[in-house]
Structures are given as C-alpha cells and as structure tokens.
Amino acid sequence: MTDRMTPEPRDAFRHFAPVTTRWADNDVYGHVNNVVYYAWFDSVVNAMLIERGLAPRHGDGAAQTLPIGLVVATSCQYFASVSFPTPVEIGVRVEALGRSSVTYRLGVFTAEAETCLAAGRFTHVYVDNASRKPVPLPEGHRAVFESLS
Amino acid sequence: MTDRMTPEPRDAFRHFAPVTTRWADNDVYGHVNNVVYYAWFDSVVNAMLIERGLAPRHGDGAAQTLPIGLVVATSCQYFASVSFPTPVEIGVRVEALGRSSVTYRLGVFTAEAETCLAAGRFTHVYVDNASRKPVPLPEGHRAVFESLS
C-alpha cells in the first residue's frame, strides 16, 4: 500500500453513494473545505456498513454485540475543487484487509468528472465492544469486505 | 407572525429538496444534533435561490451585482428526532415579505413523516453588495418569493 494516490476512474470503485453538499461546506474561496471530504467518507462508509448489516442502526439493541470499528488513520489528496450546490458521489472499495483491520479507498466524483476530484483512505480496526481490544474480523465482515475489493 | 410553530403537513410547503444526512450529524444520543438542522435550512434556501437565478453560483462574476441576502434571524422547533443514515427532505415556503426582507418557513420530513419533524424560520435582509445598506427587494426576487408564498 503506497502513500501516494492518483485520480482514478469510476470503475476502480465497487460501491457508490450520493451526497448532497451544504452551503457551509464552502470556504472563503468558494470551494468545499478540505475538512468536509472526511465527513463524506465517514458517512458513506458507515451507511454502507449499516445497509449490509455490519454496523448497528441507531436503537438496534441486538446489534450491540457487534465489534466496533475504531478509526485509526485517514488521509485525503485533493486533485480538483468542487463547490456547493453541486452534489457529489463517493466511490468506495476495500484496499487492504488485515487480521483486525480494513482500509477503504474512496473517490469523490461529480456528474461530469471522469476521474475522482479527491482520493481518500480510511482505516477501521475492529475492537471488542466491552474491552476495546482488537478482535479478528468476523467472517461475515470479511466476506463483505472481500466482495468490495 | 407568531412565535410558535406547529408540525405541518407537506402541502403547507411550496418547494422541496432532498438532503443526505452525515455520520457526524448524530450526537451522543444517536440523533441528529439541533445545530445541523440550520445547516440544512441554509443549504436548501441558498440552493433554491441559485437554481432560480437569485443568487450567484460560485465563479459567476456577472452575478456579483446582485444584492446579498444577509441572515438576520433564524429559529427552529424540534418535534421528533431523526438519525443518520435516514435521508431527509426539506420543505420551504415564503412566510413573510417586507420591503427588504424575506422570511422562509421550513419543515424537515422523512419519507414516513406525515407532518414535519422540525419547523424553522430563516430571515434574509437584502443589502447592496458594496455599501451593505438594505435595499428594496428587486422585482425579480419579489415575484419568485410571491410564487413561493
């Protein structure tokens, strides 16, 4: 896994989700602030996990025995800017799997963009809900992550 | 214009826009934080103004002679909670028009909600781009605002 990311096309990603931009996302230069991309990454990864039954929906008591994914590292490279009110779409794939960890690669697209305007990485380490010690990825998680690789 | 707002149905609003929720919108109780509703209101009003040619899109130099809408008052009442990743839809209507000001009423809906989960108000006063003094609402603005009443 090298440090440097490049502007990849849509077919480099396995899952896509739409995100609406917000007025407050724009900074004084009229472009979405660098911080906001991480709010998008976080949201798209967590919504995907909830949809696939790998993370609890709010109030889903049964799911509280699931291990928790702690965020241990994130990064982003910015190739071109985007501005509210343009909606974006985030592409996701699994880039690396460890014993307890999963690293996602993310790409930010607009409707016109042939390659992503920004690329990100996001690493979860799974820990036991009570002890907060790392645990092996459950088989169900691993199967989903492999399908996203 | 009374202070108290009530949970109104969809047909009380004239314009609707979808908003995707974000993981970071949820607070420690697992519900969207009270602050975030204002980010939605701001975004939906400004996107509507841009779509209808009443506010500049980023980089739209010609539009810089348009008067600017300064936010002078906002408020929100919260009737029921919503949580990420549920998407929401915001309804908008114009509630009051003054010589230089427009007050929007806003309602937050989910797909299942028959009445809004939260209701908001948002008042813009239009000022000259250079002097920042209030100016009469331009005719084009007033016509659009009346169509949203």
Added chain:
Amino acid sequence: MTDRMTPEPRDAFRHFAPVTTRWADNDVYGHVNNVVYYAWFDSVVNAMLIERGLAPRHGDGAAQTLPIGLVVATSCQYFASVSFPTPVEIGVRVEALGRSSVTYRLGVFTAEAETCLAAGRFTHVYVDNASRKPVPLPEGHRAVFESLS
C-alpha cells in the same frame, strides 16, 4: 418572553465561556456562518451543565440516572458579524423556568464588543432517561438555574 431580542451588554449575563473560532466557521463572505452560533450555544450550555454536575461527563456511569435535557427550541438574531480567527466569548443567563423546562438567553461577544454581536435562545425540556417523558426539574437543577437568572 417576547420574540424579539436586542444587543445587550455583558452585565446582562451570569456565566461566560471562551470559544475559539475555526477556519471552517467562515463562509464565502468571510464571516462566521449563521449555523455556527448554534454550535457555540450548545457547547457552552452543555459544558456549564457538566461543570456544575447537572449533566454527565462522558463515561460517567453514575450520572446515567440524571434526567436528560432535550432541545425543543432554539433561535438566534444576528446584529454584527465576526470572523475567524477572532476568538469569542459567550454569555449565558437563565431567561425562563417552567415545571420541566429551562430557557437560556445567550450573547456572543468579542473582546471589543460592548454589546453582543448576536443573541440566542435555547430551551431544554427535561425527560426521564428511560421513558423520555417530561419530568419536573430536579431541585438541584432548579437551584442552579435560579442562580443564573
């Protein structure tokens, strides 16, 4: 309790807390966005409650029997702008007490400001942690709130 708020001086408030502004707080006009004021209000009220033992600090298990303050209404009026990196100070007082509710009045100050640049209201209704039904304000809460009136 009237709707309209006015720019009050510091001595109208009973508690003050400093807040550092953030680069992303500024909007395209170079001023703190209207949404951000609510993040300040929320933070200052909750920190004050934690300091005075009326709300749980994270991980404070014993405190989970405390009733929870649900936010039912907020509002803000904006008199003058402020910009990052200027730090602000938020003044707080209790404006109204009900059987189950408390309404705070808030004021946003900079070091030079003789009257507040923005004024806000923020109403908590206290509910039982389990049933989420309104409960009378506990005596300890009421005593603190009266000292802030």
Added chain:
Amino acid sequence: MTDRMTPEPRDAFRHFAPVTTRWADNDVYGHVNNVVYYAWFDSVVNAMLIERGLAPRHGDGAAQTLPIGLVVATSCQYFASVSFPTPVEIGVRVEALGRSSVTYRLGVFTAEAETCLAAGRFTHVYVDNASRKPVPLPEGHRAVFESLS
C-alpha cells in the same frame, strides 16, 4: 518523509495553539469524531499564518496580492480519544519544504497527555492568486517556515 506517524512529545513541536472543543464534536461513542481533528489542524495552521503576516485577515485588501496556499494533501493517525468538554492544544512544526510547498506536522494534546493523542500532516502548495499556478515560496514565507522546522 515516511507514511507512519508516532505519538510524539510536546518538544517535537515549535508552535502551540489552544482549541475549545464543541458539543457537536462528539460522536455517538462520546468521543471527538475523526473529522473534527482536521478542522482543528486547518484552524491552527491558518491562524498561525495570519498572526505571522503570511495570510490575509478577513477584509485585509492589501494582502490580496499574497499567494494562496491550496491544501493538496492531509492525513491523521489517531492514538487515543478525547471528548468534549476537554479543551485541546495543537502543536505544529514544519516537516518538509519544497519549491512551492510546505508540509506541517501536527499533534493533538490535552493538559495531561505526555505524547500526542493524534498526529496529522497538512500540505499547502502556494499558487498565484490570479492564475492559480504554483509559485516559488516567497522569501518571507520560507524564513518563517524554516524557523518552525
């Protein structure tokens, strides 16, 4: 410049700035969300540049001929969590200087922390205000950056 960052002590940094945490910074687990660290980094770097005359304060017309620092890459590693209302302090040093670029290393501290709870990187490329083409770092910028190395 290796990818991996480690928990460094305070004396690894050259500049410090306090940051107040916000209620909405906490996520459903009661810890500051991973996204928020980037809002802190952004704020501390930009405030430092403004204080040292290397970036314009809002409304500082004369400064509009300064080159602009565009954010091209950011990253963060999270070693331990922090929660509102605990205030934090951010340490900064310059880690790398290029012809047109500067990379900052950042560390997040609480009063008790002997080593940083999170470490970040933040790279600005300086571009001409009008053409948005990279320009050599101005001598004044380079001198300040070297003093922070």
